[in-house]
Amino acid sequence: xxxxxxxxxxxxxxxxxxxxxxxxxxxxxxxxxxxxxxxxxxxxxxxxxxxxxxxxxxxxxxxxxxxxxxxxxxxxxxxxxxxxxxxxxxxxxxxxxxxxxxxxxxxxxxxxxxxxxxxxxxxxxxxxxxxxxxxxxxxxxxxxxxxxxxxxxxxxxxxxxxxxxxxxxxxxxxxxxxxxxxxxxxxxxxxxxxxxxxxxxxxxxxxxxxxxxxxxxxxxxxxxxxxxxxxxxxxxxxxxxxxxxxxxxxxxxxxxx
Amino acid sequence: xxxxxxxxxxxxxxxxxxxxxxxxxxxxxxxxxxxxxxxxxxxxxxxxxxxxxxxxxxxxxxxxxxxxxxxxxxxxxxxxxxxxxxxxxxxxxxxxxxxxxxxxxxxxxxxxxxxxxxxxxxxxxxxxxxxxxxxxxxxxxxxxxxxxxxxxxxxxxxxxxxxxxxxxxxxxxxxxxxxxxxxxxxxxxxxxxxxxxxxxxxxxxxxxxxxxxxxxxxxxxxxxxxxxxxxxxxxxxxxxxxxxxxxxxxxxxxxxxxxxxxxxxxxxxxxxxxxxxxxxxxxxxxxxxxxxxxx
Numbered sequence: 440x441x442x443x444x445x446x447x448x449x450x451x452x453x454x455x456x457x458x459x460x461x462x463x464x465x466x467x468x469x470x471x472x473x474x475x476x477x478x479x480x481x482x483x484x485x486x487x488x489x490x491x492x493x494x495x496x497x498x499x500x501x502x503x504x505x506x507x508x509x510x511x512x513x514x515x516x517x518x519x520x521x522x523x524x525x526x527x528x529x530x531x532x533x534x535x536x537x538x539x540x541x542x543x544x545x546x547x548x549x550x551x552x553x554x555x556x557x558x559x560x561x562x563x564x565x566x567x568x569x570x571x572x573x574x575x576x577x578x579x580x581x582x583x584x585x586x587x588x589x590x591x592x593x594x595x596x597x598x599x600x601x602x603x604x605x606x607x608x609x610x611x612x613x614x615x616x617x618x619x620x621x622x623x624x625x626x627x628x629x630x631x632x633x634x635x636x637x638x639x640x641x642x643x644x645x646x647x648x649x650x651x652x653x654x655x656x657x658x659x660x661x662x663x664x665x666x667x668x669x670x671x672x673x674x675x676x677x678x679x680x681x682x683x684x685x686x687x688x689x690x691x692x693x694x695x696x
Numbered sequence: 697x698x699x700x701x702x703x704x705x706x707x708x709x710x711x712x713x714x715x716x717x718x719x720x721x722x723x724x725x726x727x728x729x730x731x732x733x734x735x736x737x738x739x740x741x742x743x744x745x746x747x748x749x750x751x752x753x754x755x756x757x758x759x760x761x762x763x764x765x766x767x768x769x770x771x772x773x774x775x776x777x778x779x780x781x782x783x784x785x786x787x788x789x790x791x792x793x794x795x796x797x798x799x800x801x802x803x804x805x806x807x808x809x810x811x812x813x814x815x816x817x818x819x820x821x822x823x824x825x826x827x828x829x830x831x832x833x834x835x836x837x838x839x840x841x842x843x844x845x846x847x848x849x850x851x852x853x854x855x856x857x858x859x860x861x862x863x864x865x866x867x868x869x870x871x872x873x874x875x876x877x878x879x880x881x882x883x884x885x886x887x888x889x890x891x892x893x894x895x896x897x898x899x900x901x902x903x904x905x906x907x908x909x910x911x912x913x914x915x916x917x918x919x920x921x922x923x924x925x926x927x928x929x930x931x932x933x934x935x936x937x938x939x940x941x942x943x944x945x946x947x948x949x950x951x952x953x954x955x956x957x958x959x960x961x962x963x964x965x966x967x968x969x970x971x972x973x974x975x976x977x978x979x980x981x982x983x984x985x986x987x988x989x990x991x
Contacts, residue, residue, distance in 0.1 A: 472904060542894065564851070565893035574893060605852035605861060605892045606829055609735070616758035 441491065442498045444688030445478060445512065446521065446681075447505035450541035450569075451654070452477045454485035455684040456496065460528065460694050464489025465681055474508045500687035504543070504562075516687050519547055519558050524695045525686030526650050527553025529676045534646040537665075537673070538683070539636060539655035541569040546640040553695065559642040565604040567635045569655045574604045575628040578611040579621055583658075586625050590660030593626035607631070625660060633664035640669070649673045652682040707860035708755075709870050709942065712967070713770045715742075715750035721777055724749075728784045728984055729771070730807065730976020731764050731798060733791030736828025736856055737942065738763045739973035740771035742782065743981055750775050753969045756828075760794030767973075768797070784984040786976035790829070802979050804972050805834060805845050811975030812940055813840025816962050821934040824924060824953070824961075825971065826943035828856040831924055833931040840975070846931045852892040854923040856942045859949075861892050862916050865899060866909050877913035877948030884911050886918040895919065913948065921952035928957065937961050944968035 441463070446453040447470065454466040466484030468477045486493060501509035502521035509515070516524070518538070522545065526533050536547040544567045547558040561567040565574065576583040597619055601607040607628070614624050637645075649671060655661055656679035666673055676682060689695045721727060724744035732739045734756055742750040752770035756763045764787065768779060779797060787795030788807040795801070804825075812823040818838040825832045830849035837843055852858045863870040884907075889895040899912050907915075920943075939961045943949050945968060954960050966974070 472901075563889075563894075564891050566891075570893050603851045603892075605857055609829075609857070613758050 440497050440692045441495050442500070442688045442691035443482070443485070443496045444521070444684040444686065444691065445482065445499065445501045445503075445509050446684040446687070447474065447478060447501065447503035447508055448540055449504050449543065451680070452481040453681050453684045454481045455681050455688045456485050456489045456491070457685065457688045457692065459692075460689065462685065463491065465678065467680070470505070474505050475510075478509055498691040500691040502683050502687045513691065516690060518683060519545060519555055521683040521686035521690070522547055522652060523549050523553055523555050523686070524690050525682035526652065526676075528685070528689050528695050529682065530648070530650050530674050532648045533650040533674065535640060535643070535649045537636060537640055537649065537651050538653040539569060539651070539661075540653045544568050544636055544639060546636075546643045548643045548646065557643040559639050561639055566602055566607065567632070567639060569653075571604045571607065571632050572628060572655065572658060572661065574608055575611055578608040579615070579624060581621065581625070586628070587658040587660030589622045590625035590629050591663055593620075593622040595623045595626075596630065597623045597627040599627040599631040601631070602635070626664070629658070629660040629664035630668075632661060633668045636665060637668045645669060647671055651675050652679040654680040656680070704867070706863045706867055706869050711754040713750070713752040713773060715771075715775045716748065719744050719747060719749050721749055721775065721781070726981050726984055727777075727782050728786075728977050728980035729768065729782045730786050730788060730973040730978070730980055731767055731795050732789040732804065732807065732972035732976060733760050733764050733767070733787065733795060734789045734828055734972070735791075735830075737969060738767040738789070738791075739970045740767040741970050741973040741977045742771055742775075742777070743977045746981055748966070748974070751967065751970050751973065753967055756791070760791035761796050763791065764795040764797070784980040786980040786983070788972050788976040800980070800983060802976060805832060805842055805847070807972045807975030807979065808832065808940060809834050809836040809842040809975065810840040810978050811971035811973070812836065812938055814974055814978055815940070815964065815966050815971060816936065816938045819936045820938055820962065822928070822931075822937045824928060824937070824939045826854070826856065826924065826939060826941040826949075828942060831855055831927060833924075833928045835931060835934065844931060846927055848927060851890075853890045853895070854920055854927070858892040858920065859943065859946065861896055862899065862913065865896055866912060868909060868913065871945070873913055874917070874946035874948035874950070876910050877917040878951065879910045880914045883918060884915045886922055887915045890919075890923065917946070917948040918952050920949050921956055925953055925956045933957065933959065935959060938964070940968045940971035942969050
């Protein structure tokens with residue numbers, strides 16, 4: 440059965456089309472001003488990627504903060520349920536799931552059947568989400584894509600005290616004034632964020648294996664800091680930002696429960 | 697500090713210095729100073745025999761010791777007094793350990809309580825200090841001694857930095873924000889995000905949806921007032937009540953705090969930003985007198 444999952448995030452709309460557990464196509468569009476338009480655009484992009492027409496999709500499920508904006512969805516699921524479903528399929532060994540998006544962070548603990556046991560989330564503070572690294576990259580005048588790579592070249596741990604993205608910007612500026620090297624500031628930024636994510640994850644209990652998903656999983660600097668903080672390797676699937684969308688597509692097909 | 701794209705610095709508030717030409721400091725027996733090096737602004741206050749003689753209020757640079765020196769130099773400017781004439785200096789504020797010429801460092805909580813007592817008199821019981829990067833609710837006794845306090849220094853919501861972000865976003869000078877926010881026919885719902893980063897995105901959305909700047913500012917001032925009122929209510933408020941720090945100059949926030957509390961704040965008689973440095977100078981006078989008695 441061909442099904443579609445749409446994840447309406449705070450920053451991007453992600454769409455996955457799958458058939459029998461195989462991804463046929465994907466699409467991602469900036470949510471921008473008009474969420475409805477972004478949803479149509481992302482869906483069209485995924486259909487084009489899959490090379491199929493809309494009427495071939497038998498079921499469409501939605502998730503994400505803006506899931507009620509998907510007018511023609513057959514059903515919807517919470518982000519926590521979508522994350523758990525996606526990872527149960529991709530990496531069934533995972534017991535702890537960390538999802539760091541643009542404006543939210545979540546830690547989810549699942550049992551050996553992939554069922555959600557407990558979860559914790561932050562959706563109120565930019566310091567525990569991708570928005571933090573974005574703001575710091577801006578203060579450092581480094582493109583966000585380079586912040587992670589830059590951080591990996593650092594050999595020195597510098598402490599960052601700010602627990603707020605706004606104060607963090609001022610702290611980055613004063614570190615620059617103190618002639619701290621950019622690569623060391625980049626690492627300090629990721630270390631600070633990893634500390635916050637780890638403490639959120641500890642609230643649900645960190646049990647291996649740990650999987651990391653969400654857009655921030657594509658930042659190697661953050662991954663490095665998180666692994667150091669957790670003192671373990673984390674599993675990152677390909678296209679970690681599409682896991683929620685894949686999760687609801689699989690739920691729609693009944694491939695996972 | 698980044699400038700906005702037009703190159704205008706909307707957040708830049710007016711720095712100032714002042715001295716009382718009627719006081720002949722050379723005749724003074726007790727000449728002391730307090731220097732408050734905050735995360736955003738720095739002040740120096742000079743007292744002569746317990747009377748306010750001079751002060752300065754300026755932006756903190758990236759170097760704390762230099763900021764302390766700059767604030768002191770500017771307070772001394774035009775007075776004929778030099779640093780050597782000051783007999784005792786107390787440092788306070790976030791950068792208090794970086795005041796190289798201070799004999800003592802005292803916490804900003806203690807200094808704000810003491811300074812507010814001088815500014816508003818012994819009836820003052822509750823002080824809300826709204827600083828650049830923190831917000832403190834302080835209960836004091838009739839001598840200005842701190843009885844209890846609560847503070848938020850972890851999050852930019854409810855601080856001057858948060859307001860600077862909005863001033864930049866809307867291109868409205870920081871000193872105009874308060875008045876402008878009152879130019880609405882009725883109060884809008886407050887900005888719902890607590891986090892300044894998210895509130896900024898929310899405000900951009902409101903502007904795109906056609907809200908005038910006045911209305912967006914009203915929604916943010918309201919959110920800010922709500923946030924600090926929560927801090928005050930957790931501490932417990934007893935009148936008289938006063939607000940110090942930079943945000944005390946923002947009528948848009950002050951009037952909304954008053955409305956939400958159902959209590960009027962006492963009208964300031966001095967620059968509300970100097971409360972901490974003033975408290976420091978008062979402690980310095982007391983310490984100097986104690987030292988002299990001991991000899």
